[in-house]
Amino acid sequence: MSLFTNISKLSTTIGAEINDFDLKNVSKDDVQEFRAILSEHKVIFFPDQELTIEEHVAFGELFGELEGHPHINNPNVKHPKIFELAASTGGIADEWHTDLTFQKRPALMSILKMTAAPDVGGDTMWTDLVAAFKAMSKPMQDLCSSITALHDASPHMHPEKMMIHPVVRKHPDTGEAVLYVNEHFTRRIVELSHEESEQLLSFLTKWVQKPDFSVRYKWSKNTIAIWDNRSTQHLVVNNFEGERIIQRVTVTGDIVEPFGELNHDAWGNNNKFSAKSRNDLQLIGYLDSQKENH
16 A cells, blocks of 8 residues: 555646655655655655654655755754755755755755745745756757766855766666756866857756746745755745745765766867866866876
């Protein structure tokens, strides 16, 4: 018998709300069913959950090792595995992003509790990166599956934290292709010139934001959302007044594997330097540092 008997889909591709279910009753034996429903809907919502901070952490640990945020300090809660954002201290993530893609192992999944919700506005949107890839033409799919992108933590004031990931990753649970670039952390297509990269990244980051692939959720206090960071992006719709506080635990991720064959060299500029070469300095510096480390 299924754990979930009251599931309401929120769109044809992404999002489901599950009512009449108490997350306090979940055990390790239920994890596989949770993973299956998450793979299907990518983000799931559980209203009216009265989890304490310790219960929130314990629930997250059922799915793997938890990590705190590498750069942002909590304004109120001091628990090392809870990440808190309060609107009153600037905690409004209003750019499309997948969490922590500047890391070698970006976040696997996030479990967020809305502890203070504004009366009007403050919704969050998610977009389905599997559907975004499927909707592209075959030539564009082939190109994107053969290249990589540089991500950094400059939005967190740490531009030195960088990582290269495939533009299209293979989802480790489903085997599906996932379009894996975002406007917040992705800086550059590694194999293309700066001009080419600017054009392609601009297209891709706008493409994933299409309403066709997305869902928008209106919060109420004590709703918990769980989403798969390997196949989604999200953003806060910054159109509210008053306090908005979220508390989140993050499950440590896995190595990002490419969906296709990566068969192109990094852009090298052929050692022909000019004024425009400043646009390549970040990429060249990162690639040089990786050579030194090896």
